[in-house]
Each structure stands twice: as structure tokens, then as C-alpha cells.
Amino acid sequence: MPEKKPEEPVEAFEKAATERGQRYYVLRLCVTGITPRSVSAIENIRKLCEDNLKGYYELEVVDLYQDPSVAAEEGIIAAPTLIKKNPAPKRKLVGDLSDVERVLIGLGIHHKETLRRKVHDEE
Amino acid sequence: MNNIDTRNPELEGLAKCPTGIRGLDEITDGGLPAGRPTLVVGGPGCGKTMLAVEFLVRGATVYDEPGVFVAFEETAGDLAKNVASLGFDLNGLIAQKKMVIDHVHIDPAEIEETGEYDLEGLFIRLGHAIDSIGAKRVALDTIEVLFSGFMDHAVLRAELRRLFSWLKEKEVTAIITGEAGETTFSRYGLEEYVADCVIALDNRVVNQIATRRLRIVKYRGSAHGMDEYPFLIDADGFSVIPVTTLGLDHEVSSERVSSGIKDLDAMLGGGYYRGSSILVSGIAGTGKTSMAASFVNAACARNERCLYFAFEESEGQMIRNMRSIGIDLGPWIESGLLQIHASRPTVHGLEMHLAMMHKLVSEFQPDVVVVDPISNLISVGNGLQVRSMLTRLIDFLKSNQITALFNDLTQGGGAMQSTEVRVSSLMDTWLLLGYVEENCERNRVLSLLKSRGMAHSNQMRELILSDDGIHLTEVYAGTGGVLTGLNRLTGEAKTNAAEMRQTQDLDAGARAVRRRREALKATIAALRAEYESELDELDASIARERAQQIALEDDCSMDER
Structure with missing residues (x-):
């Protein structure tokens, strides 16, 4: 009983919040120069944001070579790293963001639970 | 001859970076390889962090070599507090721009891997810290934490290899700490990448008492002490006890x-x-x-x-x-x-x-x-x-x-x-x-x-x-052997008695001699008296004889007439 209960209200809240456009995304993508990996990361996140968060996001791309102090400020180790500053919780997505499903989960747009259910339904 | 000439510059080329840690420079014959990374491995609580911190603190205070400490496990505040008990003022050094502490926080729950990546972020961060104070020394404590934060170990290993050669290019002397492994020196085999110098720390408990030990596992191109050396961490920091390498060159006094x-x-x-x-x-x-x-x-x-x-x-x-x-x-x-x-x-x-x-x-x-x-x-x-x-x-x-x-x-x-x-x-x-x-x-x-x-x-x-x-x-060393205590006293008493007896004996002898002399004297006196009386008698008889002769001569002369 207590295991199932919390899922429904959270999901309902998320859904309602997304529909009403209350979730505003502040994203910061840290890359290291114009490497193919950097370029594909930038392309991937732009496309993903346009597809899923159109109108509700703010994306800043930082080149760590140009602004190295950001690396320590943001606690960055890997590159590229996408930082979700808003909404909470803060998350760091490392890599070129080519795994769209993982990015969506990481940004909290998809939930692992919904993903699992989807896979289950398909089966 | 040519061989020696060409080799000498290379020998000189292996510069040492003195750690300033008591005893360690003696057993490493001058310090860690300058401009190269050194791996320090050990189990939990062995003092790896202390060694790394002291290396940087001594560098900053004694050798005027600023240092960067990359802390993967502790925040800068915690680290400063922890080493304050050793008399190290990290905050002071940071304020003087002699040290930078960069806490690299890795929370696996916060990281989502979404594709290909590298660790260039860490490089930039470290490079920035090094350049900001002109650091000559770097400590990475404990870099293995990366393995818990990132799933793709193949990428990590490639990046670590790149990191260590990058540190060499930067010409910083680095200490990299790692957890001791079961089959390899460090848990993730970091010794593969750090080939120049490996130091193992150990905290062994024997009979419920812990003793810390340090060993130079490997030091490419340098003589070094081979043994396990006990070391201690006290209020003045780290000190290795190089039992066997200490020279016998004390000043001596004849006072x-x-x-x-x-x-x-x-x-x-x-x-x-x-x-x-x-x-x-x-x-x-x-x-x-x-x-x-x-x-x-x-x-x-x-x-x-x-x-x-x-x-x-x-x-x-x-x-x-x-x-x-x-x-x-x-x-x-x-x-x-x-x-x-x-x-x-x-x-x-x-x-x-x-x-x-x-x-x-x-x-x-x-x-x-x-x-x-x-x-x-x-x-x-x-x-x-x-x-x-x-x-x-x-x-x-x-x-x-x-x-x-x-x-x-x-x-x-x-x-x-x-x-x-x-x-x-x-x-x-x-x-x-x-x-x-x-x-x-x-x-x-x-x-x-x-x-x-x-x-x-x-x-x-x-x-x-x-x-x-x-x-x-x-002790009384008499005929009966070495004597002490009561025996010495009785031994001494016996000797005293014997001596007394001897004296007494001597006295008696002397008295006898004296008596004999007196007797002889008396005899001599008697003989002399006898002789004197005989002499007197002789004189008297001579006189008598002479008187008789005179009387006879008188008679004869009267007859002739």
C-alpha cells in the first residue's frame, strides 16, 4: 500500500506542471573548444530542447578554454557536461548527449518509471 | 670513456624535488623525482593525505614552491581543519597565494552519462589552478574516486594516462594517492601509469598496537632505501624514521x-x-x-x-x-x-x-x-x-x-x-x-x-x-674466591685474625731474641770478670817470682865472697 501511493500524485503533479508550463529550464553546456564531440553535444541539446522544451528553456554554452574558472565553479570534471541548474535537483549530464532517452531522464522530462512502463507496454 | 661522458649529463638530469618531510628525503636520496608524478598507495588511515598535504605545505613554506591540492574526498574546509592539528595553516597559505585547494566533488547520483566524454574539464580546472599561482607541486587525493563516479573505465584509464603525461609536460612534481589494492599496488592499477616512483604506506596492527610503515616500492633511476621504514604523524607532521640510513656522524665530546x-x-x-x-x-x-x-x-x-x-x-x-x-x-x-x-x-x-x-x-x-x-x-x-x-x-x-x-x-x-x-x-x-x-x-x-x-x-x-x-x-678477593656481604665481612675478619696472630708471633720471637741477648751479655760480663781476676793473679805470681829470684841472686853473691 504505501509503496504505490506516492507515485500517482507526483506523476500527476509533474504532468500538470508541464502542461501549464511552470517548469522553466536553465541549462548550461560546458564544452572544450570546437571538437567534434563539442559540436555534436551542442547540436544534440539544441534539438532536444526545441523538441521537448520549446519556449521553456534557456541554454548557455560555455567554452571552458575561454573561461577556465567556470570548470572549478561548476565542479566540472568531464567534458562535455550539461548542467541542469533549474528545476531542482541540480544534475550533471556528461557526454555528447547523443543518448536522447538518458538526457530526457537526466533532465527529469522522462522518468525511469515511465520509461520502464513504456517498455513494458510495448512488450 | 665516451660512454661515461655521454651518461653523466643524463645522471645529472634526474633532478630531485625535496619533500621537506623529515626522513623521507634521506631514504629517497634527495626527494621525489622533480617534475614527475609519484604514486602514494596505502589502505585507509595510512596517512596518504597527510603526506600529500605536508609535501605541498613544505613546498610552499620552505622551498618557495606553490602547490595545488585537488581533494576528491574532502572539502577544502574539512581538509584545513584536519591538518590544523599538525600546525599547518592552509587557509593562510591560500590567502598568500601559495596554495590552492580544489575540492572535486563527485556524486555518482548527480551524474548521468549521455554519450562520449573525456576528462578535459579536470585538465582545464587543474591547469587553471596551477597557472593562477605558478604552482610547482600538485597533489591529487584520491584520484581513484573518479572510478566510482564514471562508468566507462576504459575512457577513465585513457584519460588518467593522458593526465599523468600532461603533468610531466607541465613540469610539476605531483603526488597521486591511491587506495591499496589486493593484487596490484593500487586498487585500479594506477602504478601502470605512474612509472617513476611508487611509495607504499601501511598501518599494521600487531598485538593490538598499530605501527605505520613506509616503503619505496620503486624509484626509477635513483638509489633509494629498500626497507620498510616506520613513520609517525605527530603534532609537527610526518616523520619517517630511516633507521638504517642514518649516518654515524655525531659530534663527540670527551667531557x-x-x-x-x-x-x-x-x-x-x-x-x-x-x-x-x-x-x-x-x-x-x-x-x-x-x-x-x-x-x-x-x-x-x-x-x-x-x-x-x-x-x-x-x-x-x-x-x-x-x-x-x-x-x-x-x-x-x-x-x-x-x-x-x-x-x-x-x-x-x-x-x-x-x-x-x-x-x-x-x-x-x-x-x-x-x-x-x-x-x-x-x-x-x-x-x-x-x-x-x-x-x-x-x-x-x-x-x-x-x-x-x-x-x-x-x-x-x-x-x-x-x-x-x-x-x-x-x-x-x-x-x-x-x-x-x-x-x-x-x-x-x-x-x-x-x-x-x-x-x-x-x-x-x-x-x-x-x-x-x-x-x-x-669485593673481597681472597683464597676462597670472590666474596660479598657477610662472606666478605667474615673473610675480612679472618684475614684480620691471621694478621694479628702473625704480629703476636713476631713479638714473641723478638722477646726471645732480646732475652738471649741479655743472657749473652751476662755471660760476656762474667767471662770478662774471670779473665780480669786471672790477669790479676798472673801479675801477682810474676811479682812473687821476681822477688824470689832477687833473693836467690843475693844469696849467690854472698857465697862467692
Whole structure:
């Protein structure tokens, strides 16, 4: 009983919040120069944001070579790293963001639970 | 010739970066490889972080080499607090731009891997920190935390390899710490990437007492000590104890200091040498502590400072007991010349004892140090450990020109000439106290087993604890062998009686001779008297004869007429 209960209200809240456009995304993508990996990361996140968060996001791309102090400020180790500053919780997505499903989960747009259910339904 | 000429510049090329850590530079023959990474591995609580921090702190304060500390496990604040107990002011160094602490927080729950990546972010971060203060030293503590944060270990390994060669390019001397692994030195095999120098730290618990050890596993292109060296972390930081590499190059003094026992000074030809180490060994109750107290008493009377480590008696008990032989240590304690540190050996591990002794000696600056007894230390370490600790202690005291007296309690039944911890070879003077048991008596005897560099008596002495201190009496070496105590007294009495008898005999003989002389004198007088009377008689008869002849001649002449 207590295991199932919390899922429904959270999901309902998320859904309602997304529909009403209350979730505003502040994203910061840290890359290291114009490497193919950097370029594909930038392309991937732009496309993903346009597809899923159109109108509700703010994306800043930082080149760590140009602004190295950001690396320590943001606690960055890997590159590229996408930082979700808003909404909470803060998350760091490392890599070129080519795994769209993982990015969506990481940004909290998809939930692992919904993903699992989807896979289950398909089966 | 050509070979040597071409090799020499290369040999000089291996520059060393002194760590400033006591002892470590000695066993690494100058320090860590300059401009290269060194791997420090060890289990939890071995002191890896301390080593790394001290390396940077000494660099910043002593060698004017700023450093960057990349902390993967602790925040800068925690780290500063943790090392403040060692007297390191990290915040001060940060303010002076001599140090940067960068806390790399890795929370696996916060990281989502979404594709290909590298660790360029860490490189940029580190590079920025290095450039901001012109750092020459870097510590990465503990970089293996990365393995818990990132799933793609193949990428991590490639990036670590790149990181270490990048550090070399940057020409910074780096310490990289890693957890000890089961089959490899470090858990993730970091030694594969750091080929130049690997140091292993270890914290072993033997008989419930922990001892820290350090070993140079590998040092490419340099001579280094091969052994495991005990080390300690005390209030002044890290110190490695290079037992075997310490040179025997102390300053020596030929000044003598009194042992506090007049008779012993006479035996030694003036006393102990200043700065020498003296071992007093003996079974229980032979007067070792009394010997030590006499020595301390004499030193204080010379206005010298004394430090007494008592592992058997409390300070109060010792003062009371020594009063019974006329030695009052109380005033010396009050005047601050004497400090007694009484503790059970089991309160610390050996390294802590050594640390404590070092610290107290450095603070108090004594002229004389007594350890009573060293054999009790065996309860906290094995013989080898105690010996290496004592070697270090003796070297330390000698280099400071401190005269040290060590008591050693030997067990009855064993060979008297062996010390419990086998340290006699480290000692300059060795006094052996023992008992001679005879006629329901135990008498203390002292013998001088060795005394380097001085003529000394080879005779045993009887040691007598009296109301006014310790006295040594020459033992009675008569026809019945060496005698002590009651036997010595009876032996001496026998000799006295014999001597008396002899005197009496002589007197009697003289009297007889005298009597004979008197008798002879009388005889001579009598003979002379006899002779005189015979002479008188002869004269008389001659006179008579002559008178007769005259009368005859007269008759004849009358007839002729």
C-alpha cells in the first residue's frame, strides 16, 4: 500500500506542471573548444530542447578554454557536461548527449518509471 | 670513456624535488623525482593525505614552491581543519597565494552519462589552478574516486594516462594517492601509469598496537632505501624514521659527566662521556632505578636539565623511594630542572612513544635523558621494532649531545649478558647489575661490561644502597674466591685474625731474641770478670817470682865472697 501511493500524485503533479508550463529550464553546456564531440553535444541539446522544451528553456554554452574558472565553479570534471541548474535537483549530464532517452531522464522530462512502463507496454 | 661522458649529463638530469618531510628525503636520496608524478598507495588511515598535504605545505613554506591540492574526498574546509592539528595553516597559505585547494566533488547520483566524454574539464580546472599561482607541486587525493563516479573505465584509464603525461609536460612534481589494492599496488592499477616512483604506506596492527610503515616500492633511476621504514604523524607532521640510513656522524665530546656515584666514577676513570648512551641492565631489584636517580641527582646538582621517562613507577612513588637512599629529587622538580614522565608503555604504540619522547626532548632541551626501563616497551612491540625505535632515539639524543641512560630489566634465568631488547651494541657503556647468592644472603654486584673509549676497571664491585646514596665496595678477593656481604665481612675478619696472630708471633720471637741477648751479655760480663781476676793473679805470681829470684841472686853473691 504505501509503496504505490506516492507515485500517482507526483506523476500527476509533474504532468500538470508541464502542461501549464511552470517548469522553466536553465541549462548550461560546458564544452572544450570546437571538437567534434563539442559540436555534436551542442547540436544534440539544441534539438532536444526545441523538441521537448520549446519556449521553456534557456541554454548557455560555455567554452571552458575561454573561461577556465567556470570548470572549478561548476565542479566540472568531464567534458562535455550539461548542467541542469533549474528545476531542482541540480544534475550533471556528461557526454555528447547523443543518448536522447538518458538526457530526457537526466533532465527529469522522462522518468525511469515511465520509461520502464513504456517498455513494458510495448512488450 | 665516451660512454661515461655521454651518461653523466643524463645522471645529472634526474633532478630531485625535496619533500621537506623529515626522513623521507634521506631514504629517497634527495626527494621525489622533480617534475614527475609519484604514486602514494596505502589502505585507509595510512596517512596518504597527510603526506600529500605536508609535501605541498613544505613546498610552499620552505622551498618557495606553490602547490595545488585537488581533494576528491574532502572539502577544502574539512581538509584545513584536519591538518590544523599538525600546525599547518592552509587557509593562510591560500590567502598568500601559495596554495590552492580544489575540492572535486563527485556524486555518482548527480551524474548521468549521455554519450562520449573525456576528462578535459579536470585538465582545464587543474591547469587553471596551477597557472593562477605558478604552482610547482600538485597533489591529487584520491584520484581513484573518479572510478566510482564514471562508468566507462576504459575512457577513465585513457584519460588518467593522458593526465599523468600532461603533468610531466607541465613540469610539476605531483603526488597521486591511491587506495591499496589486493593484487596490484593500487586498487585500479594506477602504478601502470605512474612509472617513476611508487611509495607504499601501511598501518599494521600487531598485538593490538598499530605501527605505520613506509616503503619505496620503486624509484626509477635513483638509489633509494629498500626497507620498510616506520613513520609517525605527530603534532609537527610526518616523520619517517630511516633507521638504517642514518649516518654515524655525531659530534663527540670527551667531557666526562659524573655518574652520581663517586666509586663508579673512579671505576670509569672520571665518569661517563657527555652525549654517550649508557645501559644499566639487571634483574629485578638490583638497583637500576637507584643508579638512574643518582645520575639524575648529580646532573641536576650540576644545574643540568633532566628528562626522566618512567615506565614502572609514578613520579610520587619514585621520589618517595629515592628518599630512602638519601636522594631527594623533589627540589629538582620544583626548580624545573627535572621532569618525570611516568606512563604505562601500553598507553601508546611504539611510534607514539617515540613521537612523545621526540617532542618532549625538543621542548625541554635536556642534558640528560633516562628511560626506565626500555624492556617494558617490548610489551608494545616486538624486539625488532623496539630496537629500531631505540636506535632512532639514541641517534636523536646523540646528535643533540644528550647523555642518555637506559635501564633494562632482564629476566632471571637467562643469560645475564643479554638484554631483553638486544640493544647492547647501540650502547657506549654497559653496566651489569646482579646478585651473588650465598649463605642465605643476596648481595648486589656491579660489573662494567663495556665502556667505549675509556680505560675502566675490570673488577666486580659490591653495590651497597645506603642512607646516603650508592656506594661501591671492592669485593673481597681472597683464597676462597670472590666474596660479598657477610662472606666478605667474615673473610675480612679472618684475614684480620691471621694478621694479628702473625704480629703476636713476631713479638714473641723478638722477646726471645732480646732475652738471649741479655743472657749473652751476662755471660760476656762474667767471662770478662774471670779473665780480669786471672790477669790479676798472673801479675801477682810474676811479682812473687821476681822477688824470689832477687833473693836467690843475693844469696849467690854472698857465697862467692
